[in-house]
């Protein structure tokens with residue numbers, strides 16, 4: 001399992017030591033929130049470029065924003081390796097967003113909130129590198145895992161086998177060892193974890209436990 005620690009929970013005043021404490025993770029997950037698409041506001045591409053000074057991990061940027069297209073170039077310039085946008089923020093502009101991100105030469109992901117049906121992703125599955133299933137209502141860390149994410153993961157796992165596709169399945173929200181195991185069995189490849197990792201004194205140990213669920 002690939003583990004992507006969520007930078008939502010990091011102490012941004014101790015940036016370098018926070019990054020070092022999770023340096024064993026292959027990915028870093030940036031939870032960007034604009035205070036409109038979701039109630040909270042976090043950070044933007046400027047944090048991504050700050051962190052890039054200390055890390056060469058895979059930068060997985062999750063844009064929980066109303067207008068994801070407006071800043072994608074800045075995220076790429078800041079060092080993003082993938083940008084994930086929300087179907088709910090884009091609607092009919094989803095295809096354009098996918099193409100725009102791909103044209104910038106990085107990976108593209110599409111995310112859906114808990115209330116959105118997984119079938120709504122079908123028109124885009126041939127074109128994306130990653131699907132991000134929200135297993136909590138986006139907006140903050142430390143929430144409880146929502147079990148109906150499991151059916152979505154299984155559906156996507158089955159679909160990619162049947163259609164010979166190789167998008168990654170990533171899950172975000174309420175991930176710990178037991179929910180990590182459940183999503184792994186359902187077919188997930190990547191888990192985002194905030195509180196499970198950052199609340200532990202030995203974060204590298206938490207990461208390797210999750211990697212081996």
Ligand code: DX5
Nearest residue numbers: 138139141142173174194195
């Ligand atoms: C929700 C955030 C959280 C975060 C993970 O908008 O995206 O899901 O990444 O937080 P934990 O692991 O604490 O649920």
Ligand code: ZN
Nearest residue numbers: 031062172192
């Ligand atoms: Zn996220």
